[in-house]
Amino acid sequence: MAGFLEYVPGESLLHRMNPVAKLACALILSVACFCTGNLVFLLGVVVLDLALAASCSMTRQALGLARAVAAFSAVLALIALLTTPEGAVLAPLPWGYVGTGSVLAAVRIIVRLVACAVPLFLVMYVTQMNDLANALVKMAHVPYRYAFTFTSTVHFIPVFMNDMAGIMEAQTARGVEFDGSFAKRLRLMAPLCVPLLVSSVRKTNSAAIAAEVRGFNLRTAASGYKTYPMAARDWAALAACVLVLAAAIALSALGM
Amino acid sequence: MIEFRDFSFRYREGDAPVVRDVTLTIPDGCFVGITGAAGSGKSTLTYAVNGIIPHCYPGDFYGAVTVEGMDTVETSLTDLSRAVGSVCQDIDSQMVSSIVEDEVLYGLENFGVPRDEVEARLADALELMGIADLRHRAIDSLSGGQKQKVAVASIIALRPRVLVLDEPTAELDPASSAAVFDLLATYAREHGTTVIVVEQKIALLAEHADMLVIVDGGRVRFAGAPGEVLEHSAELLELGVNCPRSTSLVNRLRASGLYAGPAARDVAEAAAACREVIA
Numbered sequence: 001m002a003g004f005l006e007y008v009p010g011e012s013l014l015h016r017m018n019p020v021a022k023l024a025c026a027l028i029l030s031v032a033c034f035c036t037g038n039l040v041f042l043l044g045v046v047v048l049d050l051a052l053a054a055s056c057s058m059t060r061q062a063l064g065l066a067r068a069v070a071a072f073s074a075v076l077a078l079i080a081l082l083t084t085p086e087g088a089v090l091a092p093l094p095w096g097y098v099g100t101g102s103v104l105a106a107v108r109i110i111v112r113l114v115a116c117a118v119p120l121f122l123v124m125y126v127t128q129m130n131d132l133a134n135a136l137v138k139m140a141h142v143p144y145r146y147a148f149t150f151t152s153t154v155h156f157i158p159v160f161m162n163d164m165a166g167i168m169e170a171q172t173a174r175g176v177e178f179d180g181s182f183a184k185r186l187r188l189m190a191p192l193c194v195p196l197l198v199s200s201v202r203k204t205n206s207a208a209i210a211a212e213v214r215g216f217n218l219r220t221a222a223s224g225y226k227t228y229p230m231a232a233r234d235w236a237a238l239a240a241c242v243l244v245l246a247a248a249i250a251l252s253a254l255g256m
Numbered sequence: 257m258i259e260f261r262d263f264s265f266r267y268r269e270g271d272a273p274v275v276r277d278v279t280l281t282i283p284d285g286c287f288v289g290i291t292g293a294a295g296s297g298k299s300t301l302t303y304a305v306n307g308i309i310p311h312c313y314p315g316d317f318y319g320a321v322t323v324e325g326m327d328t329v330e331t332s333l334t335d336l337s338r339a340v341g342s343v344c345q346d347i348d349s350q351m352v353s354s355i356v357e358d359e360v361l362y363g364l365e366n367f368g369v370p371r372d373e374v375e376a377r378l379a380d381a382l383e384l385m386g387i388a389d390l391r392h393r394a395i396d397s398l399s400g401g402q403k404q405k406v407a408v409a410s411i412i413a414l415r416p417r418v419l420v421l422d423e424p425t426a427e428l429d430p431a432s433s434a435a436v437f438d439l440l441a442t443y444a445r446e447h448g449t450t451v452i453v454v455e456q457k458i459a460l461l462a463e464h465a466d467m468l469v470i471v472d473g474g475r476v477r478f479a480g481a482p483g484e485v486l487e488h489s490a491e492l493l494e495l496g497v498n499c500p501r502s503t504s505l506v507n508r509l510r511a512s513g514l515y516a517g518p519a520a521r522d523v524a525e526a527a528a529a530c531r532e533v534i535a
Contacts, residue, residue: 128358155352212334
Protein backbone atom coordinates (compact mmCIF):
# COMPACT_ATOMS: atom_id res chain seq x y z
CA MET A 1 0.00 0.00 0.00
CA ALA A 2 1.25 3.47 -0.83
CA GLY A 3 2.38 5.72 1.98
CA PHE A 4 1.90 9.42 2.56
CA LEU A 5 1.90 11.33 -0.77
CA GLU A 6 3.02 8.23 -2.66
CA TYR A 7 1.51 7.57 -6.07
CA VAL A 8 -1.32 5.03 -6.14
CA PRO A 9 -1.39 3.26 -9.52
CA GLY A 10 -4.70 3.14 -11.35
CA GLU A 11 -6.53 3.62 -14.62
CA SER A 12 -9.27 5.98 -13.50
CA LEU A 13 -10.19 9.17 -15.34
CA LEU A 14 -8.22 11.20 -12.82
CA HIS A 15 -5.17 8.98 -13.33
CA ARG A 16 -5.38 9.44 -17.10
CA MET A 17 -5.85 13.20 -17.06
CA ASN A 18 -3.08 15.54 -18.06
CA PRO A 19 -0.95 16.31 -14.96
CA VAL A 20 -1.05 20.06 -15.47
CA ALA A 21 -4.81 20.01 -16.08
CA LYS A 22 -5.25 18.02 -12.86
CA LEU A 23 -3.20 20.48 -10.87
CA ALA A 24 -4.94 23.47 -12.46
CA CYS A 25 -8.36 21.97 -11.65
CA ALA A 26 -7.34 21.39 -8.04
CA LEU A 27 -6.02 24.94 -7.73
CA ILE A 28 -9.18 26.42 -9.29
CA LEU A 29 -11.35 24.45 -6.83
CA SER A 30 -9.18 25.69 -3.97
CA VAL A 31 -9.44 29.29 -5.12
CA ALA A 32 -13.21 28.87 -5.45
CA CYS A 33 -13.38 27.78 -1.80
CA PHE A 34 -11.76 31.05 -0.78
CA CYS A 35 -13.97 33.17 -3.04
CA THR A 36 -17.11 32.51 -1.04
CA GLY A 37 -18.06 31.76 2.51
CA ASN A 38 -21.31 30.08 1.53
CA LEU A 39 -21.42 26.97 3.68
CA VAL A 40 -23.72 25.06 1.32
CA PHE A 41 -21.36 25.75 -1.57
CA LEU A 42 -18.35 24.63 0.48
CA LEU A 43 -20.15 21.46 1.54
CA GLY A 44 -20.99 20.90 -2.14
CA VAL A 45 -17.26 21.09 -2.98
CA VAL A 46 -16.51 18.58 -0.21
CA VAL A 47 -19.09 16.21 -1.74
CA LEU A 48 -17.49 16.78 -5.16
CA ASP A 49 -14.07 16.01 -3.65
CA LEU A 50 -15.32 12.75 -2.19
CA ALA A 51 -16.99 11.82 -5.47
CA LEU A 52 -13.70 12.42 -7.29
CA ALA A 53 -11.88 10.35 -4.67
CA ALA A 54 -14.43 7.55 -5.09
CA SER A 55 -13.95 7.65 -8.88
CA CYS A 56 -10.31 6.66 -8.42
CA SER A 57 -10.91 4.29 -5.49
CA MET A 58 -9.31 6.67 -3.02
CA THR A 59 -12.28 7.23 -0.71
CA ARG A 60 -10.48 5.82 2.31
CA GLN A 61 -7.41 7.98 1.78
CA ALA A 62 -9.57 11.06 1.10
CA LEU A 63 -11.58 10.52 4.29
CA GLY A 64 -8.39 10.03 6.27
CA LEU A 65 -6.95 13.20 4.81
CA ALA A 66 -10.18 15.11 5.46
CA ARG A 67 -10.06 13.99 9.11
CA ALA A 68 -6.43 15.09 9.42
CA VAL A 69 -7.13 18.49 7.84
CA ALA A 70 -10.23 18.93 10.01
CA ALA A 71 -8.19 18.17 13.13
CA PHE A 72 -5.51 20.63 12.08
CA SER A 73 -8.03 23.36 11.18
CA ALA A 74 -9.85 22.83 14.49
CA VAL A 75 -7.18 25.03 16.10
CA LEU A 76 -7.92 27.83 13.66
CA ALA A 77 -11.64 27.21 14.11
CA LEU A 78 -11.31 27.53 17.89
CA ILE A 79 -9.52 30.85 17.50
CA ALA A 80 -12.30 32.05 15.15
CA LEU A 81 -14.94 30.84 17.61
CA LEU A 82 -13.44 32.85 20.42
CA THR A 83 -12.55 35.97 18.45
CA THR A 84 -15.52 36.44 16.11
CA PRO A 85 -18.39 37.82 18.18
CA GLU A 86 -21.23 37.57 15.64
CA GLY A 87 -24.90 36.57 15.66
CA ALA A 88 -27.08 35.70 18.63
CA VAL A 89 -25.16 35.35 21.90
CA LEU A 90 -24.60 31.76 22.90
CA ALA A 91 -21.96 32.24 25.59
CA PRO A 92 -20.51 35.47 26.97
CA LEU A 93 -16.73 35.81 27.20
CA PRO A 94 -14.65 38.36 29.15
CA TRP A 95 -13.54 39.92 25.83
CA GLY A 96 -16.81 39.45 23.89
CA TYR A 97 -19.06 36.49 23.28
CA VAL A 98 -19.52 33.31 21.29
CA GLY A 99 -22.46 33.70 19.00
CA THR A 100 -24.22 31.78 16.27
CA GLY A 101 -22.07 33.68 13.78
CA SER A 102 -18.94 32.58 15.63
CA VAL A 103 -19.99 28.94 15.33
CA LEU A 104 -20.69 29.38 11.62
CA ALA A 105 -17.29 31.04 11.11
CA ALA A 106 -15.56 28.16 12.89
CA VAL A 107 -17.42 25.52 10.89
CA ARG A 108 -16.74 27.47 7.68
CA ILE A 109 -12.98 27.38 8.34
CA ILE A 110 -12.97 23.62 8.82
CA VAL A 111 -15.16 22.89 5.78
CA ARG A 112 -13.24 25.33 3.57
CA LEU A 113 -9.83 23.86 4.41
CA VAL A 114 -11.09 20.30 3.91
CA ALA A 115 -12.73 21.28 0.62
CA CYS A 116 -9.60 22.84 -0.82
CA ALA A 117 -7.03 20.40 0.61
CA VAL A 118 -8.57 17.14 -0.63
CA PRO A 119 -8.28 17.88 -4.40
CA LEU A 120 -4.68 19.02 -4.03
CA PHE A 121 -3.72 15.84 -2.20
CA LEU A 122 -5.69 13.74 -4.68
CA VAL A 123 -3.53 15.16 -7.46
CA MET A 124 -0.45 13.88 -5.61
CA TYR A 125 -1.89 10.41 -5.19
CA VAL A 126 -3.04 9.97 -8.81
CA THR A 127 -0.07 11.59 -10.56
CA GLN A 128 3.50 10.42 -10.88
CA MET A 129 5.66 13.21 -9.51
CA ASN A 130 7.96 12.94 -12.52
CA ASP A 131 5.04 13.38 -14.89
CA LEU A 132 3.82 16.37 -12.92
CA ALA A 133 7.27 17.98 -12.93
CA ASN A 134 7.94 17.28 -16.60
CA ALA A 135 4.49 18.49 -17.64
CA LEU A 136 4.85 21.66 -15.57
CA VAL A 137 8.21 22.33 -17.21
CA LYS A 138 6.94 21.61 -20.72
CA MET A 139 3.49 23.16 -20.56
CA ALA A 140 3.62 25.78 -17.83
CA HIS A 141 7.30 26.67 -18.46
CA VAL A 142 8.12 26.26 -14.78
CA PRO A 143 11.95 26.28 -14.43
CA TYR A 144 13.10 22.66 -14.08
CA ARG A 145 15.14 23.53 -11.00
CA TYR A 146 11.94 24.43 -9.12
CA ALA A 147 10.02 21.45 -10.44
CA PHE A 148 12.88 19.13 -9.40
CA THR A 149 13.00 20.71 -5.95
CA PHE A 150 9.29 20.07 -5.53
CA THR A 151 9.41 16.46 -6.74
CA SER A 152 12.50 15.73 -4.67
CA THR A 153 10.80 17.07 -1.56
CA VAL A 154 7.79 14.83 -2.12
CA HIS A 155 10.09 11.92 -3.04
CA PHE A 156 12.04 12.26 0.19
CA ILE A 157 9.05 12.49 2.55
CA PRO A 158 8.51 8.69 2.68
CA VAL A 159 12.29 8.15 2.73
CA PHE A 160 12.68 10.35 5.80
CA MET A 161 9.61 8.79 7.42
CA ASN A 162 11.22 5.36 6.92
CA ASP A 163 14.45 6.68 8.39
CA MET A 164 12.60 8.01 11.41
CA ALA A 165 10.81 4.67 11.83
CA GLY A 166 14.21 2.93 11.66
CA ILE A 167 15.70 5.23 14.28
CA MET A 168 12.69 4.68 16.53
CA GLU A 169 12.93 0.91 16.09
CA ALA A 170 16.60 1.05 17.06
CA GLN A 171 15.70 3.08 20.16
CA THR A 172 12.88 0.68 21.01
CA ALA A 173 15.34 -2.22 20.79
CA ARG A 174 17.41 -0.40 23.41
CA GLY A 175 14.49 -0.16 25.79
CA VAL A 176 12.93 3.19 24.92
CA GLU A 177 9.13 2.99 25.18
CA PHE A 178 7.37 5.21 22.69
CA ASP A 179 3.92 4.30 24.04
CA GLY A 180 2.04 6.72 26.18
CA SER A 181 0.79 10.26 25.92
CA PHE A 182 1.44 12.53 22.97
CA ALA A 183 3.59 14.80 25.14
CA LYS A 184 5.70 11.86 26.30
CA ARG A 185 6.19 10.61 22.73
CA LEU A 186 7.11 14.09 21.60
CA ARG A 187 9.68 14.37 24.39
CA LEU A 188 11.22 11.03 23.43
CA MET A 189 11.19 11.79 19.72
CA ALA A 190 12.70 15.27 19.90
CA PRO A 191 16.32 14.08 20.40
CA LEU A 192 15.90 11.67 17.47
CA CYS A 193 15.46 14.62 15.14
CA VAL A 194 19.23 15.20 15.26
CA PRO A 195 20.26 11.86 13.68
CA LEU A 196 17.32 12.21 11.27
CA LEU A 197 18.52 15.66 10.26
CA VAL A 198 22.08 14.40 9.77
CA SER A 199 20.93 11.48 7.61
CA SER A 200 18.55 13.78 5.69
CA VAL A 201 21.31 16.23 4.86
CA ARG A 202 23.54 13.35 3.73
CA LYS A 203 20.81 11.87 1.55
CA THR A 204 19.86 15.15 -0.08
CA ASN A 205 23.53 15.88 -0.72
CA SER A 206 23.99 12.45 -2.33
CA ALA A 207 20.84 12.98 -4.40
CA ALA A 208 22.09 16.35 -5.60
CA ILE A 209 25.42 14.83 -6.63
CA ALA A 210 23.69 11.90 -8.33
CA ALA A 211 21.48 14.30 -10.29
CA GLU A 212 24.42 16.49 -11.24
CA VAL A 213 26.54 13.63 -12.56
CA ARG A 214 23.58 12.70 -14.74
CA GLY A 215 23.44 16.06 -16.44
CA PHE A 216 21.02 17.95 -14.20
CA ASN A 217 22.52 21.27 -15.29
CA LEU A 218 22.02 20.47 -18.97
CA ARG A 219 18.29 19.94 -18.69
CA THR A 220 16.02 22.30 -20.60
CA ALA A 221 12.27 22.57 -21.07
CA ALA A 222 12.62 20.48 -24.23
CA SER A 223 14.54 17.66 -22.51
CA GLY A 224 11.57 15.57 -21.38
CA TYR A 225 11.05 12.46 -23.50
CA LYS A 226 7.40 11.93 -22.68
CA THR A 227 4.72 14.23 -24.04
CA TYR A 228 1.61 15.33 -22.21
CA PRO A 229 -1.05 16.34 -24.72
CA MET A 230 -4.29 17.91 -23.52
CA ALA A 231 -7.28 15.69 -24.30
CA ALA A 232 -10.97 16.59 -24.51
CA ARG A 233 -11.49 15.28 -20.98
CA ASP A 234 -8.86 17.71 -19.68
CA TRP A 235 -10.55 20.71 -21.30
CA ALA A 236 -13.94 19.51 -20.03
CA ALA A 237 -12.62 19.16 -16.47
CA LEU A 238 -11.04 22.62 -16.63
CA ALA A 239 -14.30 24.10 -17.93
CA ALA A 240 -16.26 22.43 -15.12
CA CYS A 241 -13.86 23.81 -12.51
CA VAL A 242 -14.04 27.28 -14.02
CA LEU A 243 -17.84 27.05 -13.75
CA VAL A 244 -17.50 26.16 -10.05
CA LEU A 245 -15.20 29.15 -9.61
CA ALA A 246 -17.66 31.40 -11.44
CA ALA A 247 -20.45 30.16 -9.16
CA ALA A 248 -18.34 30.96 -6.10
CA ILE A 249 -17.60 34.45 -7.37
CA ALA A 250 -21.28 34.98 -8.18
CA LEU A 251 -22.34 33.86 -4.69
CA SER A 252 -19.81 36.23 -3.19
CA ALA A 253 -20.96 39.10 -5.40
CA LEU A 254 -24.57 38.46 -4.43
CA GLY A 255 -23.57 38.45 -0.75
CA MET A 256 -24.89 34.93 -0.24
CA MET B 257 43.28 6.88 -20.42
CA ILE B 258 42.97 7.86 -16.76
CA GLU B 259 46.01 9.16 -14.97
CA PHE B 260 46.66 9.91 -11.32
CA ARG B 261 49.86 11.92 -10.91
CA ASP B 262 51.10 12.38 -7.32
CA PHE B 263 47.49 12.73 -6.29
CA SER B 264 46.68 13.49 -2.67
CA PHE B 265 43.45 14.76 -1.20
CA ARG B 266 42.35 15.99 2.20
CA TYR B 267 38.66 16.70 2.81
CA ARG B 268 38.03 20.21 4.10
CA GLU B 269 36.72 18.91 7.39
CA GLY B 270 39.44 16.23 7.69
CA ASP B 271 42.69 16.41 9.63
CA ALA B 272 44.83 14.32 7.31
CA PRO B 273 44.84 13.40 3.63
CA VAL B 274 42.53 10.51 2.81
CA VAL B 275 44.52 9.69 -0.30
CA ARG B 276 48.27 10.21 -0.53
CA ASP B 277 50.77 10.33 -3.39
CA VAL B 278 48.86 8.13 -5.80
CA THR B 279 50.42 7.69 -9.20
CA LEU B 280 48.53 5.31 -11.40
CA THR B 281 47.73 4.91 -15.09
CA ILE B 282 44.59 3.13 -16.26
CA PRO B 283 44.59 2.30 -19.97
CA ASP B 284 41.44 2.70 -22.09
CA GLY B 285 39.08 -0.26 -21.94
CA CYS B 286 40.65 -1.62 -18.75
CA PHE B 287 38.46 -3.25 -16.09
CA VAL B 288 39.93 -2.04 -12.80
CA GLY B 289 39.00 -3.36 -9.39
CA ILE B 290 39.85 -1.24 -6.36
CA THR B 291 39.73 -2.84 -2.95
CA GLY B 292 41.04 -2.33 0.54
CA ALA B 293 39.90 -2.11 4.13
CA ALA B 294 37.06 0.23 5.12
CA GLY B 295 38.20 3.85 5.24
CA SER B 296 41.28 3.18 3.14
CA GLY B 297 40.39 5.82 0.53
CA LYS B 298 38.88 3.62 -2.20
CA SER B 299 35.81 5.77 -2.77
CA THR B 300 37.87 8.97 -2.70
CA LEU B 301 39.95 7.61 -5.58
CA THR B 302 36.79 7.15 -7.64
CA TYR B 303 35.51 10.61 -6.64
CA ALA B 304 38.66 12.03 -8.17
CA VAL B 305 37.84 10.32 -11.46
CA ASN B 306 34.23 11.43 -11.74
CA GLY B 307 34.98 14.92 -10.42
CA ILE B 308 32.90 14.67 -7.26
CA ILE B 309 36.07 15.88 -5.61
CA PRO B 310 36.82 18.71 -5.65
CA HIS B 311 33.58 19.92 -7.29
CA CYS B 312 31.15 18.58 -4.66
CA TYR B 313 33.39 17.75 -1.72
CA PRO B 314 35.94 20.55 -1.46
CA GLY B 315 39.32 20.09 0.13
CA ASP B 316 43.04 20.26 -0.54
CA PHE B 317 43.73 18.65 -3.90
CA TYR B 318 47.36 17.97 -4.76
CA GLY B 319 48.78 16.53 -7.95
CA ALA B 320 46.59 15.92 -10.96
CA VAL B 321 43.96 13.49 -12.17
CA THR B 322 43.12 13.41 -15.87
CA VAL B 323 40.39 11.50 -17.67
CA GLU B 324 40.87 11.29 -21.44
CA GLY B 325 43.08 14.35 -21.18
CA MET B 326 40.55 16.35 -19.12
CA ASP B 327 41.88 17.67 -15.85
CA THR B 328 39.17 16.76 -13.35
CA VAL B 329 39.74 19.97 -11.38
CA GLU B 330 39.53 22.31 -14.34
CA THR B 331 36.73 20.49 -16.14
CA SER B 332 33.20 21.05 -14.86
CA LEU B 333 31.34 18.16 -13.28
CA THR B 334 28.76 18.28 -16.07
CA ASP B 335 31.40 18.06 -18.80
CA LEU B 336 33.13 15.20 -16.98
CA SER B 337 29.79 13.44 -16.67
CA ARG B 338 29.56 13.22 -20.45
CA ALA B 339 32.53 10.86 -20.36
CA VAL B 340 32.26 9.32 -16.90
CA GLY B 341 29.15 7.53 -15.66
CA SER B 342 28.94 7.00 -11.91
CA VAL B 343 26.98 4.68 -9.68
CA CYS B 344 27.18 5.89 -6.11
CA GLN B 345 27.32 3.79 -2.96
CA ASP B 346 24.02 5.05 -1.53
CA ILE B 347 21.58 3.68 -4.07
CA ASP B 348 18.42 5.05 -2.41
CA SER B 349 19.74 8.59 -2.57
CA GLN B 350 20.75 8.16 -6.18
CA MET B 351 17.18 7.57 -7.29
CA VAL B 352 15.59 10.77 -8.57
CA SER B 353 12.41 9.22 -9.97
CA SER B 354 9.66 7.05 -8.62
CA ILE B 355 9.39 4.68 -11.58
CA VAL B 356 12.17 2.52 -13.07
CA GLU B 357 11.52 3.77 -16.61
CA ASP B 358 11.74 7.42 -15.54
CA GLU B 359 14.93 6.73 -13.61
CA VAL B 360 16.68 5.39 -16.71
CA LEU B 361 15.18 8.14 -18.87
CA TYR B 362 16.46 10.88 -16.55
CA GLY B 363 20.06 10.92 -17.75
CA LEU B 364 19.09 10.27 -21.38
CA GLU B 365 16.81 13.31 -21.31
CA ASN B 366 19.38 15.54 -19.63
CA PHE B 367 22.19 14.67 -22.00
CA GLY B 368 19.93 15.32 -24.97
CA VAL B 369 20.04 11.84 -26.49
CA PRO B 370 18.08 12.02 -29.79
CA ARG B 371 14.46 10.95 -29.36
CA ASP B 372 14.75 8.12 -31.88
CA GLU B 373 17.60 6.57 -29.87
CA VAL B 374 16.04 6.90 -26.42
CA GLU B 375 13.72 3.90 -26.55
CA ALA B 376 16.44 1.55 -27.85
CA ARG B 377 18.93 2.69 -25.21
CA LEU B 378 16.35 2.39 -22.45
CA ALA B 379 15.29 -1.09 -23.52
CA ASP B 380 18.89 -2.25 -24.06
CA ALA B 381 20.04 -1.07 -20.63
CA LEU B 382 17.12 -2.74 -18.85
CA GLU B 383 17.61 -5.91 -20.89
CA LEU B 384 21.34 -5.98 -20.21
CA MET B 385 20.77 -5.76 -16.46
CA GLY B 386 18.00 -8.37 -16.65
CA ILE B 387 15.33 -6.02 -15.32
CA ALA B 388 13.20 -5.44 -18.43
CA ASP B 389 10.20 -6.76 -16.51
CA LEU B 390 10.64 -4.05 -13.87
CA ARG B 391 10.33 -1.19 -16.36
CA HIS B 392 7.02 0.13 -15.05
CA ARG B 393 7.54 -0.79 -11.40
CA ALA B 394 7.71 1.76 -8.61
CA ILE B 395 11.27 2.04 -7.32
CA ASP B 396 10.04 1.96 -3.71
CA SER B 397 8.66 -1.52 -4.33
CA LEU B 398 12.04 -2.95 -5.43
CA SER B 399 14.52 -4.90 -3.34
CA GLY B 400 17.95 -3.45 -2.64
CA GLY B 401 19.51 -5.66 -5.30
CA GLN B 402 16.94 -4.65 -7.91
CA LYS B 403 17.56 -0.99 -7.11
CA GLN B 404 21.28 -1.52 -7.64
CA LYS B 405 20.57 -3.01 -11.05
CA VAL B 406 18.34 -0.04 -11.90
CA ALA B 407 21.11 2.35 -10.85
CA VAL B 408 23.63 0.55 -13.06
CA ALA B 409 21.15 0.41 -15.96
CA SER B 410 20.47 4.13 -15.70
CA ILE B 411 24.19 4.82 -16.15
CA ILE B 412 24.84 2.18 -18.80
CA ALA B 413 22.02 3.70 -20.88
CA LEU B 414 24.17 6.84 -21.15
CA ARG B 415 26.95 4.75 -22.74
CA PRO B 416 29.77 6.51 -20.90
CA ARG B 417 33.35 5.90 -21.98
CA VAL B 418 34.32 5.43 -18.34
CA LEU B 419 32.11 3.67 -15.82
CA VAL B 420 32.75 4.21 -12.11
CA LEU B 421 30.89 1.98 -9.68
CA ASP B 422 31.18 2.20 -5.91
CA GLU B 423 30.30 -1.19 -4.42
CA PRO B 424 27.64 -2.01 -7.02
CA THR B 425 26.91 -5.42 -5.53
CA ALA B 426 26.74 -4.46 -1.85
CA GLU B 427 23.11 -5.58 -1.59
CA LEU B 428 23.27 -8.50 -3.98
CA ASP B 429 23.56 -12.19 -3.15
CA PRO B 430 26.69 -14.02 -4.41
CA ALA B 431 25.00 -15.37 -7.56
CA SER B 432 23.56 -11.98 -8.52
CA SER B 433 26.88 -10.30 -7.75
CA ALA B 434 28.69 -12.67 -10.09
CA ALA B 435 26.00 -12.09 -12.73
CA VAL B 436 26.40 -8.30 -12.48
CA PHE B 437 30.18 -8.58 -12.82
CA ASP B 438 29.78 -10.88 -15.83
CA LEU B 439 27.47 -8.29 -17.41
CA LEU B 440 29.83 -5.42 -16.65
CA ALA B 441 32.84 -7.29 -18.02
CA THR B 442 30.97 -8.26 -21.19
CA TYR B 443 29.64 -4.73 -21.62
CA ALA B 444 33.09 -3.21 -21.12
CA ARG B 445 34.65 -5.60 -23.66
CA GLU B 446 31.97 -5.01 -26.27
CA HIS B 447 31.94 -1.23 -25.93
CA GLY B 448 35.59 -0.61 -25.09
CA THR B 449 34.48 1.05 -21.85
CA THR B 450 36.90 1.63 -19.02
CA VAL B 451 35.35 0.27 -15.82
CA ILE B 452 36.50 1.19 -12.33
CA VAL B 453 34.80 -0.80 -9.58
CA VAL B 454 35.24 -0.38 -5.85
CA GLU B 455 34.40 -3.74 -4.37
CA GLN B 456 35.00 -5.71 -1.19
CA LYS B 457 34.45 -9.10 -2.84
CA ILE B 458 37.99 -9.65 -4.04
CA ALA B 459 37.16 -13.02 -5.59
CA LEU B 460 34.87 -11.25 -8.06
CA LEU B 461 37.52 -8.68 -8.86
CA ALA B 462 40.19 -11.34 -9.28
CA GLU B 463 38.01 -13.19 -11.75
CA HIS B 464 36.83 -10.23 -13.83
CA ALA B 465 39.31 -7.38 -13.51
CA ASP B 466 42.26 -6.69 -15.79
CA MET B 467 43.91 -4.66 -13.06
CA LEU B 468 43.66 -4.86 -9.27
CA VAL B 469 44.43 -1.87 -7.09
CA ILE B 470 44.91 -2.43 -3.37
CA VAL B 471 44.56 0.69 -1.26
CA ASP B 472 45.67 1.02 2.34
CA GLY B 473 45.80 4.18 4.43
CA GLY B 474 45.19 6.27 1.33
CA ARG B 475 48.15 4.82 -0.55
CA VAL B 476 48.17 2.37 -3.42
CA ARG B 477 50.05 -0.64 -2.07
CA PHE B 478 49.68 -2.93 -5.06
CA ALA B 479 48.50 -2.29 -8.59
CA GLY B 480 48.74 -4.66 -11.50
CA ALA B 481 47.27 -7.72 -13.13
CA PRO B 482 45.25 -9.80 -10.64
CA GLY B 483 47.68 -12.71 -10.93
CA GLU B 484 50.59 -10.49 -9.91
CA VAL B 485 48.76 -8.76 -7.06
CA LEU B 486 47.34 -11.97 -5.62
CA GLU B 487 50.84 -13.41 -5.29
CA HIS B 488 51.09 -11.16 -2.23
CA SER B 489 48.23 -12.81 -0.33
CA ALA B 490 50.11 -12.72 2.99
CA GLU B 491 50.72 -8.97 2.74
CA LEU B 492 47.17 -8.42 1.53
CA LEU B 493 45.86 -10.20 4.61
CA GLU B 494 47.83 -7.77 6.78
CA LEU B 495 46.15 -4.92 4.92
CA GLY B 496 42.73 -6.36 5.72
CA VAL B 497 42.16 -7.89 2.28
CA ASN B 498 41.23 -11.54 2.38
CA CYS B 499 42.28 -13.34 -0.77
CA PRO B 500 40.13 -16.21 -2.07
CA ARG B 501 41.02 -19.51 -0.37
CA SER B 502 42.01 -20.99 -3.70
CA THR B 503 44.55 -18.17 -4.13
CA SER B 504 45.94 -18.65 -0.62
CA LEU B 505 46.26 -22.41 -1.21
CA VAL B 506 48.23 -21.96 -4.43
CA ASN B 507 50.38 -19.27 -2.82
CA ARG B 508 51.26 -21.74 -0.05
CA LEU B 509 52.24 -24.27 -2.68
CA ARG B 510 54.38 -21.57 -4.29
CA ALA B 511 55.98 -20.64 -0.98
CA SER B 512 56.85 -24.25 -0.22
CA GLY B 513 58.48 -24.60 -3.64
CA LEU B 514 56.00 -27.19 -4.88
CA TYR B 515 54.55 -24.97 -7.56
CA ALA B 516 56.24 -22.33 -9.68
CA GLY B 517 53.28 -21.08 -11.71
CA PRO B 518 51.30 -17.84 -11.25
CA ALA B 519 48.87 -17.15 -8.41
CA ALA B 520 45.40 -18.61 -8.91
CA ARG B 521 42.58 -16.15 -9.54
CA ASP B 522 39.77 -18.66 -9.08
CA VAL B 523 38.98 -22.27 -8.20
CA ALA B 524 39.60 -23.53 -11.74
CA GLU B 525 43.13 -22.10 -11.79
CA ALA B 526 43.78 -23.46 -8.30
CA ALA B 527 42.55 -26.90 -9.35
CA ALA B 528 44.87 -26.81 -12.37
CA ALA B 529 47.79 -25.85 -10.11
CA CYS B 530 46.98 -28.69 -7.69
CA ARG B 531 46.76 -31.17 -10.53
CA GLU B 532 50.18 -30.04 -11.72
CA VAL B 533 51.64 -30.46 -8.24
CA ILE B 534 50.14 -33.94 -7.82
CA ALA B 535 51.34 -35.00 -11.25
